[in-house]
Amino acid sequence: MKPVQLKAEVMRNEKLSSDITRLTMMARDIADIAKPGQFVMIRPTSCYDPLLRRPFSLHQVTGDGLIEILFKVVGRGTRILSAVEVGEFLDVVGPLGKGFLDSSRENICLLGGGMGIAPLLFLAKWLVSKKTGDLNFNIVVLLGAATDSEILPLLDDFEVMGLNVKIATDDGSLGYHGFVTDLLSKNLDPDNNWIIYSCGPYPMLKKVAGISRDNNWQCQVSLETIMACGIKACLGCALPKSESMKLTDTQPYAHVCKDGPVFDAAEVKWI
Amino acid sequence: MDLKKAALNVNFGSLQLKNPVMTASGTFGYGEEFSSFVNLNRLGGIVVKGISLKPRVGNPPPRVAETASGMLNAIGLENVGVEKFISEKMEFLRNIGTNVFVNVLGDSVDDYGRLAERLNDTPGISAIEVNISCPNVKKGGVAFGTDPAMVEAVTREVKSKCSLPVFIKLSPNVTDITLTARAAEQGGADGVSLINTLLGMAIDVRSRRPILGNVVGGLSGPAIKPVALRMVWQVAKQVSIPVIGIGGITTTEDAIEFLLAGASAVQVGTANFVDPRATENIVEGLQKYLEDNNLSSIKEVIGKLIL
Ligand SMILES: Cc1cc2nc3c(=O)[nH]c(=O)nc-3n(C[C@H](O)[C@H](O)[C@H](O)COP(=O)(O)OP(=O)(O)OC[C@H]3O[C@@H](n4cnc5c(N)ncnc54)[C@H](O)[C@@H]3O)c2cc1C
Ligand SMILES: Cc1cc2nc3c(=O)[nH]c(=O)nc-3n(C[C@H](O)[C@H](O)[C@H](O)COP(=O)(O)O)c2cc1C
Ligand code: FES
Numbered sequence: 001m002k003p004v005q006l007k008a009e010v011m012r013n014e015k016l017s018s019d020i021t022r023l024t025m026m027a028r029d030i031a032d033i034a035k036p037g038q039f040v041m042i043r044p045t046s047c048y049d050p051l052l053r054r055p056f057s058l059h060q061v062t063g064d065g066l067i068e069i070l071f072k073v074v075g076r077g078t079r080i081l082s083a084v085e086v087g088e089f090l091d092v093v094g095p096l097g098k099g100f101l102d103s104s105r106e107n108i109c110l111l112g113g114g115m116g117i118a119p120l121l122f123l124a125k126w127l128v129s130k131k132t133g134d135l136n137f138n139i140v141v142l143l144g145a146a147t148d149s150e151i152l153p154l155l156d157d158f159e160v161m162g163l164n165v166k167i168a169t170d171d172g173s174l175g176y177h178g179f180v181t182d183l184l185s186k187n188l189d190p191d192n193n194w195i196i197y198s199c200g201p202y203p204m205l206k207k208v209a210g211i212s213r214d215n216n217w218q219c220q221v222s223l224e225t226i227m228a229c230g231i232k233a234c235l236g237c238a239l240p241k242s243e244s245m246k247l248t249d250t251q252p253y254a255h256v257c258k259d260g261p262v263f264d265a266a267e268v269k270w271i
Numbered sequence: 272m273d274l275k276k277a278a279l280n281v282n283f284g285s286l287q288l289k290n291p292v293m294t295a296s297g298t299f300g301y302g303e304e305f306s307s308f309v310n311l312n313r314l315g316g317i318v319v320k321g322i323s324l325k326p327r328v329g330n331p332p333p334r335v336a337e338t339a340s341g342m343l344n345a346i347g348l349e350n351v352g353v354e355k356f357i358s359e360k361m362e363f364l365r366n367i368g369t370n371v372f373v374n375v376l377g378d379s380v381d382d383y384g385r386l387a388e389r390l391n392d393t394p395g396i397s398a399i400e401v402n403i404s405c406p407n408v409k410k411g412g413v414a415f416g417t418d419p420a421m422v423e424a425v426t427r428e429v430k431s432k433c434s435l436p437v438f439i440k441l442s443p444n445v446t447d448i449t450l451t452a453r454a455a456e457q458g459g460a461d462g463v464s465l466i467n468t469l470l471g472m473a474i475d476v477r478s479r480r481p482i483l484g485n486v487v488g489g490l491s492g493p494a495i496k497p498v499a500l501r502m503v504w505q506v507a508k509q510v511s512i513p514v515i516g517i518g519g520i521t522t523t524e525d526a527i528e529f530l531l532a533g534a535s536a537v538q539v540g541t542a543n544f545v546d547p548r549a550t551e552n553i554v555e556g557l558q559k560y561l562e563d564n565n566l567s568s569i570k571e572v573i574g575k576l577i578l
Contacts, residue, residue, distance in 0.1 A: 002306075002307035003307055003308075004307065004308075005308050005546075005547055005548060043545065043546075048340045048492070048493045048521065048545070049339055049340045050337060051340055051341060051493070051541075051545060052337050052342060052544060052545065053544070053545065091546070093308075093547065225332060225333070226332075226333050226334075226335055226336065226337075227335075228335045228342060228344070228541075228544045229298075229543070229544040231300070231304050231305070231547070232300060232304055233298060233300035233304045233305065233543065233544070234297070234298065234335065234344065234346070234544060235320075235329060235334070235349050236334045236344060236346060237334075237335075238329060238330075238331075238332045238349075239332065240332075250326065250328075251326070251328060252328050253328065253332075
């Protein structure tokens with residue numbers, strides 16, 4: 001489906017913590033065609049500084065035309081966006097990129113770290129709606145963050161679907177005290193055939209990719225790079241591909257905005 | 272007032288553009304990427320990503336960095352190569368109903384000639400734009416675009432190998448851009464386009480490392496517009512071939528400034544990333560500007576700077 005550019009009215013601006021914002025926008029043409037794992041590019045201002053659009057994963061998409069993004073304030077663009085008011089309009093382009101792919105595996109694990117939790121809610125809803133009636137499937141959700149305030153506001157959204165959610169925090173304020181990746185061996189029976197869907201900081205994804213490879217699990221990761229265009233026009237979002245990918249293709253780089261942001265972990269050259 | 276719509280068309284010799292608004296190389300992919308945002312048919316022309324004889328893989332990431340009202344890029348001229356371009360991208364481009372300019376780049380004078388020859392035989396191409404901001408591998412890596420003698424030699428070679436109109440795209444990283452512009456004219460160019468990106472740099476103060484994988488990169492966007500405008504004005508006075516103005520053009524007013532300074536057409540680059548509809552908005556804006564000012568043709572704007 002082709003992406004669109006539209007003016008999206010801000011319907012809700014929720015402060016989930018001191019630096020985490022959730023924006024709900026009316027963007028029917030995007031909501032109608034979006035898939036979990038896809039992203040949007042939003043202009044933080046109509047002026048020319050900061051100049052470029054900012055990429056955000058789709059956090060939730062509803063049947064009545066609403067889209068949501070969840071983000072942390074890390075710089076100027078996100079600070080401006082965190083202060084938009086209900087009724088303002090944002091210039092949004094999307095949905096962009098390739099999202100998560102369905103898998104025939106019945107044991108599904110969603111693993112999110114920090115703001116990487118954002119796309120997993122959309123994914124969880126999609127999986128739950130798809131698998132309803134199929135009694136054999138099993139979904140485990142593992143969420144990690146620096147501290148409890150980054151997870152608590154999101155917990156309900158996962159738990160209302162009846163999902164089994166396990167938590168890890170760096171400071172031990174909620175759930176397991178340590179890395180969310182440690183929860184994989186604690187909660188996943190290695191004899192089962194798992195598909196891991198993951199999004200979060202690069203070092204975390206690298207670890208998830210390694211553990212998945214060692215256990216012969218399928219693994220799809222959502223990656224970030226700096227992006228100027230989001231539509232494969234600038235070629236700025238290059239990501240090194242793994243050696244195995246290179247054999248079939250002379251181009252050593254993938255482009256995250258078009259070939260991703262979701263990749264099979266085996267396609268990525270982890271550095 | 273005359274009910275006839277004010278005319279936006281411009282001609283470069285035998286080449287006709289329905290309006291003076293084009294896209295800049297490397298910022299518009301191969302056209303198709305923008306087809307869901309822009310009616311490509313409404314543009315004066317599109318310039319595709321720079322093509323070389325062999326595919327190029329480009330530079331290691333990070334390849335882009337945002338700067339004040341602009342951006343740096345060090346893409347490294349990644350492209351699919353001329354053969355794949357012709358077999359995979361031309362089919363779409365032939366059917367969009369606007370002029371297709373193919374931007375080319377090479378390592379040697381000979382490379383440019385061979386590219387021109389290959390493209391000359393390919394139907395659907397309106398003109399060749401020659402990117403001379405690349406190192407001449409045979410001459411110790413000095414950029415072609417900094418040496419007037421090399422600019423003239425490349426122009427002559429390309430002209431001798433094809434019958435298409437040839438535009439030389441000038442580098443701003445020189446002391447006097449009118450020298451390379453005149454060298455292009457001397458070599459037989461049908462026009463010059465300027466400017467390419469300005470060499471720049473950005474550093475991450477926490478890691479103390481350059482932000483770009485390639486350390487340095489090209490600056491583009493609104494930040495470079497005053498420099499580009501000055502260069503276009505200087506060059507337009509010095510050459511009698513058409514000038515295409517490029518550099519930071521984002522709004523209709525930006526485009527009019529370049530036309531007043533002497534550009535016969537403009538290319539929109541970085542602005543496409545900010546607003547994928549930028550080009551079409553400028554076409555509509557120019558139409559309105561002519562009508563609001565009771566002008567019958569865009570030719571009444573070109574070079575009409577009052578000093
Ligand atoms: C496909 C994709 C999906 C994303 N989804 C989300 C999301 O759902 N929630 C969320 O909070 N963030 C997400 N990001 C990251 C988000 O785009 C950046 O945090 C944002 O662009 C920073 O803008 P800024 O102006 O606030 O920061 P800047 O002032 O531009 O930079 C501040 C810091 O953020 C880093 N940064 C800037 N741009 C990016 C980028 N594109 N990716 C990663 N780091 C960046 C810079 O290197 C710098 O260290 C996503 C990025 C991508 C590529
Ligand atoms: C990401 C990017 C890639 C570019 N690639 C090319 C290229 O392949 N060939 C070329 O001649 N110019 C290239 N340029 C330069 C632009 O065509 C243009 O000359 C320059 O960006 C100034 O215009 P702007 O400020 O409107 O972007 C590139 C610019 C950008 C930002
Ligand atoms: S962000 Fe421009 S090509 Fe991917």
